[in-house]
Amino acid sequence: MSLETATVALRPRNPWEATDLGMAMVRRWAGPVYGAWFMVALPLFALLHLLCWGQWWLIPWLIWWLKPMLDRAPLHMLSHALLGDPPERRRLRRALPRLLFRQIVAALTWRRLDPARSFTLPVMQLEGLSGKARRQRARDLGQPGRGPAVWLTVVCANLEIALDFALLTLVWLLIPDFVALEFSDLMDDSSAWGQLWLNVVGFCGMSLVEPCYVAAGFALYLNRRTWLEAWDLEPGLRRLAARLAPAGRAAAGLAILTVGLGLLTVPVDGFATPQPNSPRPAEPAASIHPLCDQRRVREAELAQSSSPAKQALAETLREPELQVCELQQRWRFREDEPLDPPPEQPPHPNWVAEWFAAMVETLLWFSVGLFIALVGWWALRKAPRALARVRRHSVRQSPPPDQGRNETLSPPTADLADQAWRLWSAGQWREALRMLYRGSLAGLATHYRLPTPASATEDECLRLATIHLTHPELLDFFRRLTRHWQTAAYAHRPPETATAQALCAEWARYFAMGRESPG
Amino acid sequence: MPCFSTISFRQPRPAIMPEPALLDTVRQIETPEGITLNLRVAGPVARALAWVIDLLIKYTALLALLSALTILSRGGLGIWLIALFLTEWLYPALFEVYAGGATPGKKALGLMVVHANGSPVDWSAALIRNLLRAADFLPVLYGFGVIAMLSNRDFQRLGDLAAGTIVIYRDPPAIAPVLSPGPALPPPPLTLAEQQLIINFAERGATLNPARQAELAELLAGFTRLSGIAGVERLRAYARWLAGDHP
Numbered sequence: 092m093s094l095e096t097a098t099v100a101l102r103p104r105n106p107w108e109a110t111d112l113g114m115a116m117v118r119r120w121a122g123p124v125y126g127a128w129f130m131v132a133l134p135l136f137a138l139l140h141l142l143c144w145g146q147w148w149l150i151p152w153l154i155w156w157l158k159p160m161l162d163r164a165p166l167h168m169l170s171h172a173l174l175g176d177p178p179e180r181r182r183l184r185r186a187l188p189r190l191l192f193r194q195i196v197a198a199l200t201w202r203r204l205d206p207a208r209s210f211t212l213p214v215m216q217l218e219g220l221s222g223k224a225r226r227q228r229a230r231d232l233g234q235p236g237r238g239p240a241v242w243l244t245v246v247c248a249n250l251e252i253a254l255d256f257a258l259l260t261l262v263w264l265l266i267p268d269f270v271a272l273e274f275s276d277l278m279d280d281s282s283a284w285g286q287l288w289l290n291v292v293g294f295c296g297m298s299l300v301e302p303c304y305v306a307a308g309f310a311l312y313l314n315r316r317t318w319l320e321a322w323d324l325e326p327g328l329r330r331l332a333a334r335l336a337p338a339g340r341a342a343a344g345l346a347i348l349t350v351g352l353g354l355l356t357v358p359v360d361g362f363a364t365p366q367p368n369s370p371r372p373a374e375p376a377a378s379i380h381p382l383c384d385q386r387r388v389r390e391a392e393l394a395q396s397s398s399p400a401k402q403a404l405a406e407t408l409r410e411p412e413l414q415v416c417e418l419q420q421r422w423r424f425r426e427d428e429p430l431d432p433p434p435e436q437p438p439h440p441n442w443v444a445e446w447f448a449a450m451v452e453t454l455l456w457f458s459v460g461l462f463i464a465l466v467g468w469w470a471l472r473k474a475p476r477a478l479a480r481v482r483r484h485s486v487r488q489s490p491p492p493d494q495g496r497n498e499t500l501s502p503p504t505a506d507l508a509d510q511a512w513r514l515w516s517a518g519q520w521r522e523a524l525r526m527l528y529r530g531s532l533a534g535l536a537t538h539y540r541l542p543t544p545a546s547a548t549e550d551e552c553l554r555l556a557t558i559h560l561t562h563p564e565l566l567d568f569f570r571r572l573t574r575h576w577q578t579a580a581y582a583h584r585p586p587e588t589a590t591a592q593a594l595c596a597e598w599a600r601y602f603a604m605g606r607e608s609p610g
Numbered sequence: 611m612p613c614f615s616t617i618s619f620r621q622p623r624p625a626i627m628p629e630p631a632l633l634d635t636v637r638q639i640e641t642p643e644g645i646t647l648n649l650r651v652a653g654p655v656a657r658a659l660a661w662v663i664d665l666l667i668k669y670t671a672l673l674a675l676l677s678a679l680t681i682l683s684r685g686g687l688g689i690w691l692i693a694l695f696l697t698e699w700l701y702p703a704l705f706e707v708y709a710g711g712a713t714p715g716k717k718a719l720g721l722m723v724v725h726a727n728g729s730p731v732d733w734s735a736a737l738i739r740n741l742l743r744a745a746d747f748l749p750v751l752y753g754f755g756v757i758a759m760l761s762n763r764d765f766q767r768l769g770d771l772a773a774g775t776i777v778i779y780r781d782p783p784a785i786a787p788v789l790s791p792g793p794a795l796p797p798p799p800l801t802l803a804e805q806q807l808i809i810n811f812a813e814r815g816a817t818l819n820p821a822r823q824a825e826l827a828e829l830l831a832g833f834t835r836l837s838g839i840a841g842v843e844r845l846r847a848y849a850r851w852l853a854g855d856h857p
Contacts, residue, residue, distance in 0.1 A: 110656070112633075242659065324826060328807065
């Protein structure tokens with residue numbers, strides 16, 4: 092068969108795509124394919140009714156069993172249509188007897204239940220193989236193609252049943268209400284007419300699906316062969332060969348002519364070893380042409396395209412500015428071979444140059460060392476201060492703390508108690524207590540290593556102190572001070588003067604003793 | 611006869627060779643940049659299988675939900691019916707919009723739903739094509755849907771026609787052409803299609819048997835003047851040159 096006349100795009104597809112191609116083929120040649128189907132199936136359907144007169148239930152089974160026989164006419168039509176030559180009715184009728192009865196016993200007995208029937212049918216019918224050769228061929232083609240063929244059978248069988256039901260339902264829906272007919276009446280096979288009606292419905296469903304099934308199986312077969320034998324490439328290669336043939340023949344003629352001329356002028360032994368002085372063939376002239384030709388071929392191709400964008404592109408390429416096609420030649424190293432061995436040292440090195448080079452190198456190394464030293468010095472000396480500056484900057488940017496007890500704490504001065512007592516005596520009892528309380532917090536942080544966070548409330552500070560202070564009397568003092576401060580600060584109730592005096596005295600005992608810690 | 615003729619300064623359009631249109635299952639879309647996209651539309655067999663997978667997933671989940679909801683007796687049945695309604699109508703649309711145009715069944719078969727112009731499907735299209743399932747299902751068991759699919763060039767069922775969508779095969783992952791290393795030679799001037807043909811031949815070297823390769827290379831023997839494996843090697847050298855593998 093010659094693939095050049097193929098009217099179907101043969102390219103490697105996935106199997107499902109191949110079945111789609113089969114469906115597309117049925118759509119394209121619906122008339123011839125269904126014609127071929129009905130040419131065999133309709134007479135057979137009528138004949139079976141005559142043969143099994145009275146036994147109507149037998150007919151659906153028989154016609155189902157004879158399906159492999161019915162498949163052959165559509166496949167014959169499809170295979171010819173694929174090559175652009177669908178046979179007309181008379182030619183098909185003449186081919187039918189041979190077509191229908193070849194290997195029919197095997198097809199209707201042990202091969203009838205082959206689930207990949209549609210896929211193996213072309214091997215028998217189109218390749219004309221039988222026996223062991225057919226089996227071997229089916230196995231060769233089979234492996235990855237068979238699974239989808241089985242699924243195709245499953246899908247088509249279900250599709251056929253679904254379409255039968257769809258047809259019954261459609262008829263039932265179209266029957267007007269005043270006809271007292273239920274859906275179950277439509278499926279009633281107890282009477283002869285009921286059975287005949289069901290036979291017709293079943294035949295319609297089968298007739299719709301079976302040619303599609305055959306075509307899909309045929310497309311699976313075509314796809315398998317396309318994968319294995321590069322059917323998609325063959326027509327292109329043939330066309331290319333035909334296009335190149337005249338040029339190739341001319342070149343061959345020229346070559347023969349050159350050799351002939353050479354034989355006339357060159358002595359026979361000179362034919363074996365080329366003359367050292369003979370001019371080299373003009374390579375650039377030979378290699379400029381393919382590239383420029385390539386370009387011209389591409390332009391012609393673009394201009395022939397039906398796409399407006401590509402035509403616009405072709406017109407643009409025709410502008411004189413873009414018509415330049417030139418060849419530039421230059422030397423460069425080949426990458427696929429090792430470079431030449433390094434050139435030898437010159438016998439008399441230039442000592443001035445060497446001395447200069449050594450000096451420059453020393454200077455370079457020295458500056459590298461200097462740079463590293465500078466970086467190290469900066470890291471050790473300057474970096475901490477610079478980082479601190481950055482940190483201070485970021486601290487300064489945070490919102491200023493509220494006035495009150497959230498001010499930054501500084502170590503308490505030793506005469507803080509005296510100052511507080513002086514404030515108390517001046518009547519500023521709230522300020523005095525505040526000074527004492529803040530002084531205690533600062534003192535706890537500096538003398539007793541108990542820093543309190545700025546966000547902590549009085550009760551939280553007290554809780555921290557309860558947990559961490561090991562000094563019971565100090566804790567007792569801090570608790571009393573906190574209570575008095577809270578009463579004064581929030582309830583505006585000053586403590587007794589004696590209590591205030593005692594607090595000042597006690598504060599001095601715990602916090603005004605310098606840096607040493609008692610516990 | 612008129613004594614004057616109009617002179618056209620426009621270049622005559624090159625005659626378009628009437629190429630016989632090959633039957634294919636591809637929908638071609640040309641972008642404004644002049645690039646042709648080939649969308650490989652999917653037909654009834656793959657889509658039926660995808661539908662069955664989706665059906666199994668949906669009803670397995672619904673059965674599990676039903677057995678879990680029996681503890682609520684009648685109230686549970688009500689909740690289950692709501693779940694059934696939502697699953698039946700929204701399961702495909704949700705997946706098609708949010709999971710790359712594919713329900714799990716379609717994903718398993720390598721399918722996806724796109725607009726007819728190749729763009730990803732949006733909510734309105736997904737809803738229309740799935741609400742119109744009801745029309746495709748008529749008279750029963752997708753009778754009209756199957757007929758529509760078989761008679762349409764892009765295998766669109768009625769819902770697809772209304773929503774302007776198609777079901778296509780997702781592209782297989784692009785494999786970089788692997789050409790066996792070797793010498794590269796400049797080929798004769800070739801059209802783009804012919805260049806692709808030569809490269810394609812070299813790339814398929816792994817799947818074709820050597821005898822068939824030699825047979826194909828023999829077709830060009832008139833030009834390469836080489837036969838057998840040497841001819842194959844020459845075509846491979848051309849392919850390397852065309853693919854830019856030359857030094």
